[in-house]
Amino acid sequence: MAEETNHNEAGEVAPSTVDQQAPSVAEEHAPSTDSPEATDIPTANAPDPKAANPETNPNAAKTTTASTREKPAGAAKAAAGDKAAAGEKGAAKAAAKKEKAPALEDKPFADFIQQDYLPAVQKAIASQGVQDLQLNFAKQKISVIGFNTNDECWQIAGSWQNGLRQFNLYFTEEDIQGKKAFSCYEGKKPSTLESFLIDERKVTLDLLVYGLVQRLNGQKWLGRN
Numbered sequence: 001m002a003e004e005t006n007h008n009e010a011g012e013v014a015p016s017t018v019d020q021q022a023p024s025v026a027e028e029h030a031p032s033t034d035s036p037e038a039t040d041i042p043t044a045n046a047p048d049p050k051a052a053n054p055e056t057n058p059n060a061a062k063t064t065t066a067s068t069r070e071k072p073a074g075a076a077k078a079a080a081g082d083k084a085a086a087g088e089k090g091a092a093k094a095a096a097k098k099e100k101a102p103a104l105e106d107k108p109f110a111d112f113i114q115q116d117y118l119p120a121v122q123k124a125i126a127s128q129g130v131q132d133l134q135l136n137f138a139k140q141k142i143s144v145i146g147f148n149t150n151d152e153c154w155q156i157a158g159s160w161q162n163g164l165r166q167f168n169l170y171f172t173e174e175d176i177q178g179k180k181a182f183s184c185y186e187g188k189k190p191s192t193l194e195s196f197l198i199d200e201r202k203v204t205l206d207l208l209v210y211g212l213v214q215r216l217n218g219q220k221w222l223g224r225n
Contacts (some may be wrong), residue, residue: 128222
């Protein structure tokens with residue numbers, strides 16, 4: 001059998017791996033001769049992608065600057081502020097609409113009695129079957145037998161059946177929350193002055209009307225009495 005002859009014995013030099021690969025590597029990465037073209041062969045002279053201008057250097061990285069990021073955040077913050085301000089204005093308007101009107105009982109004393117209480121009493125007693133009720137509101141002396149005083153106070157005097165049945169509601173102070181008294185008589189002047197709604201913490205229009213109707217009902221002067 002003939003022995004194999006190596007390249008060194010034959011006087012030939014075996015090609016190195018680098019020599020074998022060089023042509024293919026060069027061809028793969030060699031720029032075209034027709035036009036300048038950037039290659040992907042790394043080089044120490046390549047510009048810093050972060051510092052280079054992307055318009056002139058294809059290796060430049062397209063980055064988003066801090067200012068670009070901040071602008072949307074600032075705009076969102078401003079929009080949120082405008083929305084909050086609009087919300088506050090809307091809440092203020094809603095609160096103004098929901099504000100309750102002053103209570104009737106907060107009116108000046110005389111206005112409340114004449115504008116609100118007397119009409120309410122007239123209606124309530126008429127609903128009990130009394131059609132000829134006469135009401136009078138005046139400041140005068142207390143006309144009760146055995147009650148001697150020259151002091152005057154505001155009174156509501158009511159009568160019907162041609163004056164046969166009469167009652168008086170006394171306000172010793174010009175305040176519906178103050179002390180009040182009641183008297184009534186049938187044919188002759190009253191001899192008793194009694195307290196009226198003294199246990200109530202806060203007197204309202206409805207309570208004043210209800211208290212008077214109840215007292216007259218207790219006298220059996222209303223309805224079928």
